[in-house]
Amino acid sequence: MLTDRQRLILNAVIDDYIRSAEPIGSRSISKRDDVTFSPATIRNEMSDLEEMGYLEQPHTSAGRVPSIKGYRYYVDNLMSQDFAKGQEAEMLKQFFADRLQHSEKLIQQAASILSQLTNYTSIVLGPDQHHTSLKHLQLVPINEQHAVIIMVTSTGKVESRNVAIPPDFSIAEMERCIQIFNQRLAGVPLLHLRSKLYSEVGAELSKYVDRFEELLNVMEKALDVEGEPQQVITTGMTHMLDQPEFKDVNKVREILALFDHQENFKKMVPSPGSGIQVRIGTENDNEAFKNCSLITANFTVDGESIGTIGILGPTRMDYSRVIGLLDQLSSELISVNLRLNKPEEK
Amino acid sequence: MLTDRQRLILNAVIDDYIRSAEPIGSRSISKRDDVTFSPATIRNEMSDLEEMGYLEQPHTSAGRVPSIKGYRYYVDNLMSQDFAKGQEAEMLKQFFADRLQHSEKLIQQAASILSQLTNYTSIVLGPDQHHTSLKHLQLVPINEQHAVIIMVTSTGKVESRNVAIPPDFSIAEMERCIQIFNQRLAGVPLLHLRSKLYSEVGAELSKYVDRFEELLNVMEKALDVEGEPQQVITTGMTHMLDQPEFKDVNKVREILALFDHQENFKKMVPSPGSGIQVRIGTENDNEAFKNCSLITANFTVDGESIGTIGILGPTRMDYSRVIGLLDQLSSELISVNLRLNKPEEK
DNA sequence: GTTAGCACTCACAACACAGGAGTGCTAACG
DNA sequence: CGTTAGCACTCCTGTGTTGTGAGTGCTAAC
Numbered sequence: 001m002l003t004d005r006q007r008l009i010l011n012a013v014i015d016d017y018i019r020s021a022e023p024i025g026s027r028s029i030s031k032r033d034d035v036t037f038s039p040a041t042i043r044n045e046m047s048d049l050e051e052m053g054y055l056e057q058p059h060t061s062a063g064r065v066p067s068i069k070g071y072r073y074y075v076d077n078l079m080s081q082d083f084a085k086g087q088e089a090e091m092l093k094q095f096f097a098d099r100l101q102h103s104e105k106l107i108q109q110a111a112s113i114l115s116q117l118t119n120y121t122s123i124v125l126g127p128d129q130h131h132t133s134l135k136h137l138q139l140v141p142i143n144e145q146h147a148v149i150i151m152v153t154s155t156g157k158v159e160s161r162n163v164a165i166p167p168d169f170s171i172a173e174m175e176r177c178i179q180i181f182n183q184r185l186a187g188v189p190l191l192h193l194r195s196k197l198y199s200e201v202g203a204e205l206s207k208y209v210d211r212f213e214e215l216l217n218v219m220e221k222a223l224d225v226e227g228e229p230q231q232v233i234t235t236g237m238t239h240m241l242d243q244p245e246f247k248d249v250n251k252v253r254e255i256l257a258l259f260d261h262q263e264n265f266k267k268m269v270p271s272p273g274s275g276i277q278v279r280i281g282t283e284n285d286n287e288a289f290k291n292c293s294l295i296t297a298n299f300t301v302d303g304e305s306i307g308t309i310g311i312l313g314p315t316r317m318d319y320s321r322v323i324g325l326l327d328q329l330s331s332e333l334i335s336v337n338l339r340l341n342k343p344e345e346k
Numbered sequence: 347m348l349t350d351r352q353r354l355i356l357n358a359v360i361d362d363y364i365r366s367a368e369p370i371g372s373r374s375i376s377k378r379d380d381v382t383f384s385p386a387t388i389r390n391e392m393s394d395l396e397e398m399g400y401l402e403q404p405h406t407s408a409g410r411v412p413s414i415k416g417y418r419y420y421v422d423n424l425m426s427q428d429f430a431k432g433q434e435a436e437m438l439k440q441f442f443a444d445r446l447q448h449s450e451k452l453i454q455q456a457a458s459i460l461s462q463l464t465n466y467t468s469i470v471l472g473p474d475q476h477h478t479s480l481k482h483l484q485l486v487p488i489n490e491q492h493a494v495i496i497m498v499t500s501t502g503k504v505e506s507r508n509v510a511i512p513p514d515f516s517i518a519e520m521e522r523c524i525q526i527f528n529q530r531l532a533g534v535p536l537l538h539l540r541s542k543l544y545s546e547v548g549a550e551l552s553k554y555v556d557r558f559e560e561l562l563n564v565m566e567k568a569l570d571v572e573g574e575p576q577q578v579i580t581t582g583m584t585h586m587l588d589q590p591e592f593k594d595v596n597k598v599r600e601i602l603a604l605f606d607h608q609e610n611f612k613k614m615v616p617s618p619g620s621g622i623q624v625r626i627g628t629e630n631d632n633e634a635f636k637n638c639s640l641i642t643a644n645f646t647v648d649g650e651s652i653g654t655i656g657i658l659g660p661t662r663m664d665y666s667r668v669i670g671l672l673d674q675l676s677s678e679l680i681s682v683n684l685r686l687n688k689p690e691e692k
Numbered sequence: 693g694t695t696a697g698c699a700c701t702c703a704c705a706a707c708a709c710a711g712g713a714g715t716g717c718t719a720a721c722g
Numbered sequence: 723c724g725t726t727a728g729c730a731c732t733c734c735t736g737t738g739t740t741g742t743g744a745g746t747g748c749t750a751a752c
Contacts, residue, residue, distance in 0.1 A: 025714050040726050043715065061714050061732045136486045140498045148498055152486045158496055158506035237583070238602045247595050249587055256584045371745050384695050389746065407701045407745050 002052075002073075008034065009045050010054055011078045014066045018316050021244045023063030068281040071293070071315060075278050079320045088117055089328045096332045104157045106336065107299065107307040108233055110329055115236030118322055120313035125269055126231040127155050127307045133189045139178045141171045149178075149222050153190065155306055161222040166214045177215060180205055190225045197223065232262035245291055245314045254288040269296050269308055276326055281315045293317050297326040299333050306333075348398075348419075354380065355391050356400055357424045360412045364662050367590045369409030414627040417639070417661060421624050425666045434463055435674045442678045450503045452682065453645065453653040454579055456675055461582030464668055466659035471615055472577040473501050473653045479535045485524045487517045495524075495568045499536065501652055507568040512560045523561055526551055539569045578608035591637055591660045600634040615642050615654055622672050627661045639663050643672040645679050652679075 002010070012032055013024045026039040026046060035042070046064050049055045054070040057063075066074070095113055096106075108124050115122040138150040144165070151159045165174060184201045185193060197220055205212040237259060246252045258264050268284055279294045295317075296310040309329070311322050348356070358378055359370045372385040372392060381388070392410050395401045400416040403409075412420070441459055442452075454470050461468040484496040490511070497505045511520060530547045531539060543566060551558040583605060592598045604610050614630055625640045641663075642656040655675070657668050 023714090027714075038726050039714095040728095041724085044725090047716080057715090059733065060716090062734075063714065135488075138484055138486070138496070140482045140484070142481075142502065148502060148504065150484070150496055150498075150504055152494055152496075152506075156488065156494060156508065158494065158504060160498075160504035162502065236606060238599060238606050241595055241599045241602065249593055249595055249598070252595070252598075253584060253587045256587065260582060260584050369745090373745075385745095386695050386697095386747095387693085390694090393747080403746090405702065406747095408703075409745065 002054075005037075006045055006049060007078060009042060010049055010066075010070060010073065013046070013055060013064055014070060014074045014078070017066055018318055021314075021316055023058055023065050025063035028063075066316075068283065068315070071280045071319075072283075075280070075319050079323075081320075088325060091117070092325070092328055092332055096336050104155055104307060106333070107309060110333070111233070111309045112235045114309065114311060114325055114329065115239065117325060118311060118313070118318070119236075119239045119242060120311050120317060120322065121237050121240050122235045123265060123310035123312060124231075124233040124235075125265065125308040125310070126157075127305050131189065131305050132157075133187055134185050134193060135187075137178055137182050137185065139175055141165075141174075144171070147171070147174065149219075151223070154304070163218055163222045166211075166218060168211075169215065173209065174215075177205065177209060177212075180208070181219070190223075193223045193225070194220055232265050234259050240312075243314045243316075245316065251291065255292065258286070258288055265310070268294065269310060275330075276323055278319065278323070291315055293319070295319070295322050295326065297330060299330060301334060348400075351383075352391055352395060353424060355388060356395055356412075356416060357420065359392070359395075359401060359410055360416060360420045360424070363412055364664055367660075367662055369404055369411050371409035374409075412662075414629065414661070417626045417665075418629075421626070421665050425669075427666075434671060437463070438671070438674055438678055442682050450501055450653060452679070453655060456679070457579070457655045458581045460655065460657060460671055460675065461585065463671060464657060464659070464664070465582075465585045465588060466657050466663060466668065467583050467586050468581045469611060469656035469658060470577075470579040470581075471611065471654040471656070472503075473651050477535065477651050478503075479533055480531050480539060481533075483524055483528050483531065485521055487511075487520075490517070493517070493520065495565075497569070500533075500650075509564055509568045512557075512564060514557075515561065519555065520561075523551065523555060523558075526554070527565070536569075536571045539571070540566055543569065578611050580605055586658075589660045589662075591662065597637065601638065604632070604634055611656070614640065615656060621676075622669055624665065624669070637661055639665070641665070641668050641672065643676060645676060647680060 009029065012029050012035060016024045016028065016032075026042040029035055029042050030037065030039045046055060049070075050057060050064065053067055054073060055064040056067045056070075058065060092110075092113065095110070104126060111122040111124045133154045134151060135154050136152040138152075140148045140150065142148060142162075145167075147163055147165055149161045149163055151161075153159065165171070181201060184204060185196060188196050197216060202212070202216060205216070209215065237256065240246055240255060241252060246255075264286065268279075268286060268289070276295065276297045279289075279296070281293065282290050284290075284292065284294055291314060292312055293315050294310050294312050296308055298308045299306050309326065311317075311326070313322070355375065358375050358381060362370045362374065362378075372388040375381055375388050376383065376385045392401060395416075396403060396410065399413060400419060401410040402413045402416075404411060438456075438459065441456070450472060457468040457470045479500045480497060481500050482498040484498075486494045486496065488494060488508075491513075493509055493511055495507045495509050497507075499505065511517070527547060530550060531542060534542050543562060548558070548562060551562070555561065583602065586592055586601060587598060592601075610632065614625075614632060614635070622641065622643045625635075625642070627639060628636050630636075630638065630640055637660060638658055639661050640656050640658050642654055644654045645652050655672065657663075657672070659668070
């Protein structure tokens, strides 16, 4: 569809624009080493590229700027794919060298590093609750009426809930029940905890405890993971302000407002699975992000999602570098997880 | 030191300026209901107030603006002290009505509400680690070589650490050790855990386990709370941008940069104890905050600090309202904690 | 001591204007 | 026929000018 020369020029425009953030003119393109034609020729080609929708003109007599379609073509076809894994990759490796964190915290820290490296904002979504399962349940009494229930999940994360002990239940009784829960519920996906609670545990429990229904009620509330919003953590929002496209406070506000209402992100992040995804400008279905691009990477181990990292920058972001870093990070994470789980059952 | 009329005028200037964010002229003051003199008289008084350092002039022929000294005088002497506890107080009450969270999470949520109510940014500092103690220790094995150690603190917070099980230790052995730890370390302040580990537990442990030193080493790392930075959570940074004084991106950047490096806040927050504190403008020892005020409230139960909330706004912030809300919040928190711990031992 | 009157100051918005980067078109060249 | 040089035209941007209005400080009168 595009001639080689058009592709060369489109690539040149986007490359330069990513660096300079200013409309690119024909003259400056012609000065590049990889370009041999005169400004006039380039003007003609750029005019064609504009007509086809790959470039845009802020106004007559300004240079050209890539359109969403242009960026998309760049990411899909033009962009250098040999993600230069230089010293930055080395930094990531160093970072992971001797970490023994559960994967969730690990990803958070990785995102923070990514944000520093790229000068973009990073967003971490915890692992999709629907796909993590319960590893262990534990009761810690606070006083006669209150206790803390601790859940350890398959990702190594620890969650805790305060519960009120039903009157007339002794702590010893509670502890016996928790044991039963543990036997029956270990390995069950968090999402199914509630239904299993009645179908599996109920019958068993009734043999040992009299007023087990009351207890089930309490546990149902405590184990309800849907109430707990999926955690969203952002780092490096400052970097947003460094980009010249956001020198106007109002544009920044729209975006930062999104950060305060984190529910939004869940909608924006592509459905789980499927490695690295790029959403350019209006491809995000959110008005506030029309000048931003979001690159997300979903990290999985053994097919289980352990978290998602998103890198948010202006549409004019350095796609190649960010994708390269996420790529590298992905393999590091996998190797860490192998190290951690090597001698595991199954 | 100030005449009644001067106090009235200073109060009027600050009041109006808090609302309008624009320099206040003599004419607009004279229109207030509580002011009976002419603009000319007010001009003379304002001139005196400026000479004394309570007011400032952005430039000749502009109105007056309060100085740091002016705000300080306002907060200490002028500000209405009957913190109107209207429907806002009711909201807070509602919010606390049936919460059963550990106090730390409770404070975080409270801060979030405060941020919404006031349109300022809120900052939560976790309880000072030096004053919380260990309640319970728990080991959850992940595989043969790794386990999660869970610490429940006296504030009801749950912390977890991944540890590597020393080679040749069985999980059963580990669990026996943890029991000993629990007996010996429950109630010990987190800060002293490490020293007690050797002085108290070491001897006891040597009776049961052979190579206990190795184990102590592992535990020492796991229980080291000083490595873990004190948690800092911020909400509602967007509101910062709503203030007209921050319409310039560069000023915002300085402040947001602080948020990315949370260590800073620990230095800024006044030493624990002592209720509500107000830091106006340059009273904060941080260049970036020279146009901000920080109101902090330290919440304690039975003399133990359970966390600190800071409200950050422009120097022109509504001191009276914020202090009132923090005041209200403080009493709500205490009543919740009473409810939660009523039947506790001691 | 208080107030009216008035000249003076100074930020700010509106406007005009020059400079310059970049385009689009046309015509000439190989 | 594709490519290039030349040139007129567009339009953003920065700068200087001017006018307006809010507000002050001073003086004189009440």
